[in-house]
Amino acid sequence: MTNETLSQYANLGVYSAMAVLTIAMIAFAIDLAGTAPKMSSDRPRKAAGVAMMLTRLGGLLLVAAAALRGLSVHRPPLGNMFEFALVGCMFVIVVFVAISLRRDLRWLGLFVIGPVLLTLGLAITVFYTDASELLPSLKSVWLVIHVTVATFSVALFTIAFSVTILHLVQTWLEAQEPEGMSRLRTTVTTALPPARSLDRTAYGLHVVAFPLWTFTLIAGAIWAEQAWGHYWNWDPKEVWTFVIWVVYAAYLHARATTGWTPRAANYLALAGYGCILVNYMVVNVYFVGQHSYSGM
Amino acid sequence: MTESRMDTRPDESDVTQPTLGPVGMMRWAWRQLTSMRTALFLLLLLAIGAVPGSIWPQRNIDAGRVADYLASHRSTGPWLDRLGFFDVYSSSWFAAIYLLLFVSLVGCVVPRSKIHWRAMRAQPPRAPSRLERLPEHGEIEVDGAPEDVLRVAQEVLKGRHGLGRFSRVRSDGLSLSAESGYLRETGNLVFHAALIVVIVAVAVGHLFGWRGDRILVTGKSFSNTISAYDTFDPGPWVDTEGLSPFTVAVDRLDVTFEERAGGAQRGAPRDFTAYTRTQTSPLAPQVNQILKVNGPLKFGGASVFLLGNGYAPVITVRDAKGQVLLREATPFLPQDANYKSVGAVKVSAASPKQLGFFGFFLPSEYLDMDSGPSSFFPDLKNPALALGVYEGELYPQGRPQSVYTLSTEKMTQLKNSQGEALRLLLKPGQTAQLPDGRGSITFDSVQRWAGLSIRYDPGKVLALSGAVAALLGLIASLMIRRRRVFVRVRPVGRRTVVSIGGLAKGEDPGLGATIEDLLSAITERTGTKV
Ligand code: HEM
Numbered sequence A: 001m002t003n004e005t006l007s008q009y010a011n012l013g014v015y016s017a018m019a020v021l022t023i024a025m026i027a028f029a030i031d032l033a034g035t036a037p038k039m040s041s042d043r044p045r046k047a048a049g050v051a052m053m054l055t056r057l058g059g060l061l062l063v064a065a066a067a068l069r070g071l072s073v074h075r076p077p078l079g080n081m082f083e084f085a086l087v088g089c090m091f092v093i094v095v096f097v098a099i100s101l102r103r104d105l106r107w108l109g110l111f112v113i114g115p116v117l118l119t120l121g122l123a124i125t126v127f128y129t130d131a132s133e134l135l136p137s138l139k140s141v142w143l144v145i146h147v148t149v150a151t152f153s154v155a156l157f158t159i160a161f162s163v164t165i166l167h168l169v170q171t172w173l174e175a176q177e178p179e180g181m182s183r184l185r186t187t188v189t190t191a192l193p194p195a196r197s198l199d200r201t202a203y204g205l206h207v208v209a210f211p212l213w214t215f216t217l218i219a220g221a222i223w224a225e226q227a228w229g230h231y232w233n234w235d236p237k238e239v240w241t242f243v244i245w246v247v248y249a250a251y252l253h254a255r256a257t258t259g260w261t262p263r264a265a266n267y268l269a270l271a272g273y274g275c276i277l278v279n280y281m282v283v284n285v286y287f288v289g290q291h292s293y294s295g296m
Numbered sequence B: 001m002t003e004s005r006m007d008t009r010p011d012e013s014d015v016t017q018p019t020l021g022p023v024g025m026m027r028w029a030w031r032q033l034t035s036m037r038t039a040l041f042l043l044l045l046l047a048i049g050a051v052p053g054s055i056w057p058q059r060n061i062d063a064g065r066v067a068d069y070l071a072s073h074r075s076t077g078p079w080l081d082r083l084g085f086f087d088v089y090s091s092s093w094f095a096a097i098y099l100l101l102f103v104s105l106v107g108c109v110v111p112r113s114k115i116h117w118r119a120m121r122a123q124p125p126r127a128p129s130r131l132e133r134l135p136e137h138g139e140i141e142v143d144g145a146p147e148d149v150l151r152v153a154q155e156v157l158k159g160r161h162g163l164g165r166f167s168r169v170r171s172d173g174l175s176l177s178a179e180s181g182y183l184r185e186t187g188n189l190v191f192h193a194a195l196i197v198v199i200v201a202v203a204v205g206h207l208f209g210w211r212g213d214r215i216l217v218t219g220k221s222f223s224n225t226i227s228a229y230d231t232f233d234p235g236p237w238v239d240t241e242g243l244s245p246f247t248v249a250v251d252r253l254d255v256t257f258e259e260r261a262g263g264a265q266r267g268a269p270r271d272f273t274a275y276t277r278t279q280t281s282p283l284a285p286q287v288n289q290i291l292k293v294n295g296p297l298k299f300g301g302a303s304v305f306l307l308g309n310g311y312a313p314v315i316t317v318r319d320a321k322g323q324v325l326l327r328e329a330t331p332f333l334p335q336d337a338n339y340k341s342v343g344a345v346k347v348s349a350a351s352p353k354q355l356g357f358f359g360f361f362l363p364s365e366y367l368d369m370d371s372g373p374s375s376f377f378p379d380l381k382n383p384a385l386a387l388g389v390y391e392g393e394l395y396p397q398g399r400p401q402s403v404y405t406l407s408t409e410k411m412t413q414l415k416n417s418q419g420e421a422l423r424l425l426l427k428p429g430q431t432a433q434l435p436d437g438r439g440s441i442t443f444d445s446v447q448r449w450a451g452l453s454i455r456y457d458p459g460k461v462l463a464l465s466g467a468v469a470a471l472l473g474l475i476a477s478l479m480i481r482r483r484r485v486f487v488r489v490r491p492v493g494r495r496t497v498v499s500i501g502g503l504a505k506g507e508d509p510g511l512g513a514t515i516e517d518l519l520s521a522i523t524e525r526t527g528t529k530v
Helices: A004-041 A046-073 A081-102 A109-125 A141-174 A183-191 A195-228 A236-256 A262-286 B022-033 B036-050 B059-072 B076-082 B092-121 B146-158 B182-208 B460-479 B511-525
Strands: B136-143 B166-171 B175-180 B210-217 B221-223 B231-234 B247-257 B269-279 B287-292 B297-299 B302-318 B324-329 B341-347 B354-362 B365-368 B372-375 B384-392 B411-413 B423-426 B431-433 B440-456 B483-492 B495-504
Touching (some): A046 A081, A046 A109, A081 A141, A109 A141, A236 A262, A236 B036, B092 B182, B146 B175, B247 B440, B269 B302, B302 B354, B324 B341, B354 B372
Antiparallel strands (some): B166 B175, B247 B269, B302 B324, B354 B384, B384 B411
8 A cells, every 4th residue: 555645755855955966066166166266265165055955954854754664655665766766865965964974075075976866867857756665575574674674784885985986086086196186176185185084084984884784694594595485596686696796705804905905906896896786786786686576 | 004914904005926836836726815916806897796696687586587588589599598597507617707806715714803902902002203204193291300300191092981982002111002993803703704704694495495386276285395396496405204294274365456546556566464373283283373475484494475475266177977076276477467377177087088278377367468368457357268179188298287278289179060160268166168078167156365385594683693693793993093193201301191003904084183182181280381
């Protein structure tokens, strides 16, 4: 049983969040473009202030949209790709806002909201699924536990991915001669924190996300055991969850192995994120797995 | 920097120098295998090796799709098959990767545990002579004599209410070394050791576990013996005679499908519930239990899962005199989301030639222009049977065959009066006469069947324990900071200069703040006015 009106309101929430976040993104971009001269003069960064406020508002709208979607189907909104995307984006913004309460993340806003808008756009058009009940196999507390944590850790990996990319860009810019640099490059390199600090931030995010992903893997196995009778059957979804886990484990190893520079290790982190994208976009849509219960 | 090691990582520097002689070579190979670099390489290889199993169909999941793939890729298919691409996770090359990783893991955990065990009981190393060279450093001047100040520093480092976490402190009058975060290394070792436990648990499950599948029509029961299963798949070391003797009867199966939503969601399954009567042994009392998709029945270590369902039309076949040759609920296998199902009825008692019926059961029948009789909904809205009729020899040479298909090599299809293949379309209660006095077929009613899967995996508790231990170890390994702090005191007139240096393993953005806290705690406790 579903409530159409509520799910319409949920969609409205998504659209308004997208509108608010678009303005926030533009404001973040204006702020970054103007940071270089302001850095020295200590002038307030008005555009960034506006952007931060709008991001919080956008976050609230996404929380509301997810809650309405959940209410409209009487269950956690984690049953199909549209819902994963919505809740994932909500987590990204919420985590971003939460961290920014303690640390200055104004440099990161643009690079977090960009991917979120892209995902929301895809979610509401390509992945959109009418509000409806769940398949019997999905009716389990482990759905809530497993998928919530999975979505949350993907949100962390997403932010970590953006920071990692910025780290690679900044490393490259720092290696350039300051004199010969174009204005754009100068702007970027002054607007971003130093490469070392970016690297540390990215590592910190990965280190929180990885145990959460490990938990996701274990919870998924427990749930599979209850629903299908085997905790591990190398279903495509399981394969990719495992591949992601192994690649990020390799990343953590690479960081601890002498002879691997942080930059080289960071390429592994990017590969890990590539696997997350494959898991979400390719595996869900194209690979035949164990999600049909029509027969044996 | 300091004499004793802060981590137990295998030393990468000496692995590249082979020593002469066979023993040296062996030792060199072993060092290579247990090095971090090899572990990293094997991890990446494992990730890459796992991928083909998600791209190509796998026999352990869907043997039918593998057969289809081989049939449609006649040139590449056999090669892929030879390379194990349809059994990736039981292929020898995949096993080679994880066994090497396993050996590498053991070879890495054991020596590291030894080093860590010694490190935990050893004194922290002496303070280096020049603390300002350490990554973090701070210095202040406080009131009080050097010995008193050092004692205060020690209290702060050790005390619960102070910084509290420096479990080992070594003091030699004018300097002091403290170390915290041994649990980081402990956690890391627990993590790696627990991975070994998980791998062992998976192997136990593989060797001693079994699974069996059974399609059970409502109203029937089955007992847990090999012969009762449609398919039975034991591990190599399973005692197949000693299965626990439980029985399960399915009295009723309730099935709900999505009726309201439109689009792709229409007809999606919503709820499957089987009402069962079970006995743990032939003499035990009967118990009524509910079996659902996420709620298996448990019998000791074995669990019964509801993994599928379908329809079993009850069909009666009579000969020309009206004698019943066969009356049976015959399970048909669903082919699509609307439960268009295939099945066969084999009447070996028919004479002079045996009769076989083959075709579809349609829970909600309609006639599709392209594909003939089809179903528009998975529930029973307009049930019908669409069958073709064959006569001849059902079991040529007694070869085993699927109960859902007819092998028609030695059979001919019956024709109607116009000379076309005879097609019967029956609704419940209807009877069709077969041509030329071959008798009749009646579609009496429809029952449902439950697809039961029974699994026994003696390794799963161990696997879960290992996984949980790994997770806890991992959290400790990533969240706890391993730090060394050195304090040196030096008299300056009646006051004392305190110099503090800090060293951490890996990234530790909080180390500087810890040293500042330490300095201000010492200032406060010595009663120094700022
Ligand atoms: C020969 C085998 C292995 C060796 C020599 C090895 C070595 C190590 C060492 C020394 C660390 C500590 C790094 C640090 O704390 O900075 C570590 C951490 C770690 N290892 Fe392994 N390991 C091996 C196998 C594995 C395997 C098979 C996995 C599982 C996928 C794994 C996953 C991890 C993880 C996730 C960490 C945490 C990284 C961190 O502390 O920053 N290791 N490994």
